[in-house]
Amino acid sequence: MKRRETLKTITLSSLGLAGLNPQVAEADKLMLPDEPVKVPGGRQKFEAIRDAKLKLDKFFTPHELQTVTILADIIIPADSKSGSASQAGVPAFIEFMMKDQPRMQTPMRGGLRWLDNQCTKRYGKPFALCPKTQQIEMVDMIAYPEQAKPEVSQGVAFFNMMRGFVATGFFTSKMGIEDIGYKGNTPNNWEGVPEDVLKQYGLSYDG
């Protein structure tokens, strides 16, 4: 097969719908009773049914979701290059992961409770209701593992987990992928490292 034909053979389904989430679309249809689950491309039937069920379920309370959203935007705020974690849909991703991998539920829910309890002791209010300066003061106590006091070690563990979720959620979103500058996932012809980059690193393909 010639290269041009190869590229023609690549189906529209794999190229055209990059901006949409077919699984979200399919799960939404499930809201209609008795509608059979339509299996999106690339999924097995049991996976499609499972995903659809998870979407209908709810994990976070409104208060928890609010706390998660505030933390997410503290961890990845908007800057001159891209938006914030919540603008990239990170809280919804974390919500889904709690249902998808239930072993994460207790560390997450418990961690949020730990945070609220600390804030109530220190400031008389749960984290989400504290003013920004107190929120940052609290986060500063748990965001730097090597400097944190031993009595907040559980908070450090929670914040590490949160940082991981937020980073993954943000940089696997459309916004985050553009931000990080990933250029692939598209048909192309690999001809090697660009000449200027080779030069920059003092490397070559000869010898």
Added chain:
Amino acid sequence: MNDFQIKKAAKVYDVAIVGSGAGGGMAAYTLSKAGANVVLLEAGGYYDPKDPKYITQLKWPYESPRRGAGTTRPFGDFDAAWGGWEIEGEPYTSKPGTEFHWFRSRMLGGRTNHWGRISLRFGPDDFKRKSLTGIGEDWPIGYDDVSPYYDRVDKLIGVFGSKENIRNEPDGIFLPPPRPRLHELMLKKAAKGLNIPVIPSRLSILTKPINEERGQCFYCAQCGRACQVYADFSSSSVLVIPALKTGKVTLINNAMVREVTTDQNTGKASGVSYVDTVSMKEMSVQAKVVVLAASACESARLLLNSKSQRFPNGLANSSNVIGKYLNDSTGASRGAFVPALMDRKRYNEDGVGGMHVFTPWWLDNSKLDFPRGYHIEYWGGMGMPAYGFGWGIEGLNGKIPGRDGKPKPAGGYGASLKDDFRRFYGAYVGMAGRGEPVPLESNYCEIDPNTVDKYGIPVLRFHYKWSDYEVKQAKHMQDTFEEIIHSMGGIALGNKPTAENNYGLEAPGKIIHEVGTVRMGSDPKTSALNKFQQAHDVKNLFVVDAGAFPSQGDKNVTWTILACSMRTSEYITDQVKQNNL
């Protein structure tokens, strides 16, 4: 309707093949092209990498609500393999104090749909380990027996690589290899200073077109998702689907084979019985020749479960060797951060699926404290962000000065953290050793006396422990990894694995290269198959998966499965012509 009534098809096929992976696909292809009427039974569903129903290639992480996490598929939502180490309703067990993890892929093409496409030939020494070292086992055949078939597999399926003239790493008939990526050039330079060779990898990916049916690689790095233009080798796209086009192959999907049936008078195999996993009906087919290619452990299970008056301890098992000498590749790995790669210029460096360079085994085991070698695989670069991106940065960013050159505390949040992710992107590399284990009689699978799967088929129970040979090999891997990392100015990530955790040696089964359970040999007392992978005890019964292999070298075995299956299939055709079966 009585569900237990076995529905017997009236037709007698020339050959029944169980399993559609590398071994079964090649057998179906070769035998159907030779004119045989073949029935091909596959436990899983139909799969074609180019059908949009199945395509995951070129999808973005945000097209998965879990961003590709491995919740229902061990290698993530976009991986082509259905199944995994755990399949609902299909358990296996292990003896106390031992472990084995059994990866099964229930689908047309089996595990070939997602594998790394690493296509290495065994070298002459790999067939003769016992003669050379006094431990392990020799094959009843040597490199010269298999070499013509390797050549034909190279031409039929396609593999890229480079001529290197390394004695135990035979060159093949290669397509041009892709140029190394930036980090691979750096690894190569670093390893060269340590006298560790780094050469172009050998992968079955079409960097040039080889026929009208298959396309050419378009460099998306996603072979693990199976290629919709058939530019990589999957048994589904490259062997089974072309075999179906001959009109000589009847494919039965969702056929979980229960037993090989036998004629108690002649002692010959008469076909197989199976469960239709959709209707749950008991079915059977008849054939003049039975070829097992269900995967090493599944073929052993099938034979051990095929008990009869004439074959009380399982079919073709007068040696009692079936299930024994199970062995998987060793595996250990290490990641690193390369400060020189920070703040990289962005460009598309996806390349082919997997590494463009690797390190073949380069040392002499007679001068080391372990008897078998390993090769090293590499990764790194500006890949597509996936689930797990950014986790654990608190373990690294405290070691790297900020843009102002001043140290920063580890962890953190906010604009400065966001900037760290950008700066660190594409600056990670990793390496993994894949080594040859010594096959031991004490590592085996057997039928669990107490447990059945949801079809009522008795399941496997494993007994597997690494020996000192493999642990010492893993230690050597870890030392080598650190040398390479330091030589390229990298920071090794995490703590160096120690004796306490077997030097990071992966648990048996985790590398998914298991072989040896129905091994071939010259002596019927210590082997189940002869040198044509024909059962010593049952002349019309063959095994063409890696169960037949007495050992596995430090070479991923797929290319050898393909070559040996082609060889056995031609032997079958020849023996049928001579009326010997």
